[in-house]
Amino acid sequence: MEEKIKVMLVAAALLFASVPGGADAKEREEAAVDPRGQILAFSCASCHGTDGKSVSIIPSFYGKSPEYLEMALKDFKSGRRYSTVMMRHAKGYTDEEIRLIAEYYGTVWQNNN
């Protein structure tokens, strides 16, 4: 059991650290959606709706471009753009993670169409 956890932790850490490793890197390239981007992006849906399609006053990302989303997140992170809660959230992500999240929501709506 302990061994298994170690393996999973290490495997996860490798992916998290974006180490270009072995067989998995190839498979990831082939996959339509980057699994890291996907798992990072899933968090956003809790407030912004599934696939970024908001049904409330909270802004929707559905139909937005990756470039726009990346800029918005970076502006929240730097404090250039004001928000009650997004300034607090955006600081939790590296620029690379922001790019992955932006890529996910900037393309997920195209895949759905």
Next chain:
Amino acid sequence: MGQNISRRDFSKLLFTGAAGSALGIGAFPLRAGAAASKRVVVVGGGFGGASAAKYLKKLDSSISVTLIEPKAVFYTCPFSNWVIGGLKTMQEIAQKYAVLKNRYKVDVLADTVVSVDGVKSTVKLKSGKVVGYDRLIVSPGIDFDFEAIEGYSRKVAESVMPHAYEAGPQTVLLQKQLHSLKDGGKVIICPPANPFRCPPGPYERASLIAHYLKENKPKSRILILDAKEKFSKQALFTKGWERLYPGMIEWRSASTGGRILNVDSSAMRVTTEFGIEKGDVINLIPPQKAGKIAFDAGLVDSSGWCPVNPVSFESLIQPGIHVIGDACTAGAMPKSGFAASSQGKVTAAAIARLFRGEVPVAPSLVNTCYSLIGPGYGISVAAVYKLTADGIVSIKGAGGLTPMDADDDQLSEEATFARGWYNNIAQDIWG
């Protein structure tokens, strides 16, 4: 520390060549190829379970997902305080399973799991039906330790001193009691010690009861007898209470007379270390533990909660069984509906990858908890979590509270976003 791995081991494995080869070793059949059978049974249709069910189907529609939930309507604990305060109706916090069933093709069974056979990988239902699984997700929420307080019991909770910490009939009972309270009456709220579901919950409740009383029975008072020395968003709540409900809410910490020794439900009295308090309404929130099925399935450790692998939320006690939501111990994450949903998605993603013979990716988890102090006065706490050698930790410099100096516009905006949050998270999970 929830994991059996030391910081040194973690770093050693991470930064040496052992890491690469560790991926390929036989301890875990990562390269074994795609699974032939992909059946997931999810126990519990709350924030965690319903999120996991929907996202499993979203990630891979060929996975067969069965959701077992006895209730046809799930009333959410989040926003049940708004109902108690008269700002929402029960219908507005009612979630159903039609979309999961019809659109996402989740097999929803209105039944209860009575036992889990981890060896045969089956669950037995109350109806007598036996359902097999390849992966089991247990998301049972909390159970109450009614016996922890002398004089309290499930019967007392259901008749005179509701906990209202599972939304539904308990919410309605507390609301009715407030409606029949006379002006000038006293409401006592007794929050439990940590850890418990929704850390800011009792204090949002005090706020919204105060809102109702101020509008309808302004001579009434609220006394909070706390089992803790401090509480979530304390400074923000205290400031809000002073601004909106001056003199109405009194909070006593455990050591200043808050700790409860026993209750007398016929006399409507609570005894603390400092004396007896009489209440017209007594909302006693008992200490909590993982939901019953987690105990029955042998997933709980001595803490009363379920230890899990933070990558996949797989039980550290029973392989093949994942535990999410309030019932699990998830490092720095609070027991909240948002956290449960976040864990449900991470678990769904991990299981989808395991079925494909792939390594689960590192989890990214989030929590955002809005609390309402008044209809136009909202506050929040946020956190982004990542996995380290110390388990799931909150990322430093990110997240945090509504600023103490937030102006009225910001507080009003937070209240508006709180409403928006509810609609979207409900849609993300059940819609």
